[in-house]
Amino acid sequence: MTKATSRHQRLYTELRSRICLLDYPPGTRLSEETLAADFGTSRTPLRRALARLEDEGLVISRHGVGTLVTDVSIGELTQTYALRLELAQLTAALSPRPVTAQTLSEIDDFVIRGEDLVAQPDPRAFAELNMAYHGFGLSLSDNAPLRDTAERLYFHTARIWLMAIPRMDLAQECAIFLDEMRQTRAALALPDLQAVALIRRAHISMSFRRLSML
Numbered sequence: 001m002t003k004a005t006s007r008h009q010r011l012y013t014e015l016r017s018r019i020c021l022l023d024y025p026p027g028t029r030l031s032e033e034t035l036a037a038d039f040g041t042s043r044t045p046l047r048r049a050l051a052r053l054e055d056e057g058l059v060i061s062r063h064g065v066g067t068l069v070t071d072v073s074i075g076e077l078t079q080t081y082a083l084r085l086e087l088a089q090l091t092a093a094l095s096p097r098p099v100t101a102q103t104l105s106e107i108d109d110f111v112i113r114g115e116d117l118v119a120q121p122d123p124r125a126f127a128e129l130n131m132a133y134h135g136f137g138l139s140l141s142d143n144a145p146l147r148d149t150a151e152r153l154y155f156h157t158a159r160i161w162l163m164a165i166p167r168m169d170l171a172q173e174c175a176i177f178l179d180e181m182r183q184t185r186a187a188l189a190l191p192d193l194q195a196v197a198l199i200r201r202a203h204i205s206m207s208f209r210r211l212s213m214l
Contacts, residue, residue: 007041007045008045008048008049011039011041011045011046011048011049012048012049012052012053014039015049015050015053016053016058016155017131019053019058019059020127020131020155020158020159020162021124021128021162022159022162022163024069026069026070026071026072026159027068027069027071028068028069029065029067029068030050030059030066030067030068030069031066032046032047032050032066032067054067056152056155056156057070057076057156058070058155058156072156072157072159076156076157077157077160077208077211078208080153080156080157081204081207081208084150084153084154084204085201085204085205085208087150087153088150088197088200088201089197089198090141090143090146090197091138091140091141091146091193091197091200092193092194092196092197093197094141094143094146095141095142095143095146096140096141096142096193097139097141097142098191099140099188099191099193103140103188104185104188104189106136107136107181107184107185107188108185110129110132110136110181111178111181111182111185113129114129114174114177114178114181114182117129117177117178118171118174118175118178121170121171123162123165123170124162126161126165126170126174126177127158127161127162129177130158131158133177133181134151134154135151137200138150138151140193140196160211161211164211164214167214176206180199180200180203183199184196184199184200187199
């Protein structure tokens with residue numbers, strides 16, 4: 001990876017995280033000048049990162065206004081979750097990676113973080129752990145197109161959780177999340193990646209149902 005590519009990826013990843021963690025809520029205008037100063041970079045890699053985020057539906061560029069953070073509609077949410085459900089079960093079928101000692105060590109770390117979260121629920125910590133755990137799940141497949149598509153879909157609606165948490169039982173959501181990670185740990189220990197995929201699919205489905213009830 002070249003230095004320029006690395007800088008672009010860093011900007012893109014950080015901006016995406018800030019959008020999904022609601023540091024930049026829907027409707028926020030992203031000033032190139034301010035962001036360039038914030039990141040200590042020129043506008044060229046910043047514009048590339050913003051263009052990529054626009055392609056993924058997280059921001060929109062409007063003439064005479066600038067770049068704005070988008071919102072997520074119910075229609076988009078429904079369609080995105082429907083596709084995520086289908087992709088979840090493909091993790092075990094398309095180029096699954098072997099389960100190693102490192103894999104088990106990583107899931108153990110996630111379980112520990114989940115236990116800490118249950119002991120002390122926090123909306124932002126919940127969102128950050130969810131994002132990191134999603135990346136871990138994608139690492140179980142060696143199919144690059146699958147990983148790229150699943151990642152894009154996830155981040156397209158990731159903000160919904162933080163926006164909905166004030167109307168949800170956060171302690172219960174943290175407990176459900178920990179239960180998913182523990183079930184996944186047990187399946188990986190076998191190892192049974194088909195079970196891992198089904199666990200992920202089931203939790204995505206239940207998450208959508210709980211969001212829909214709001």
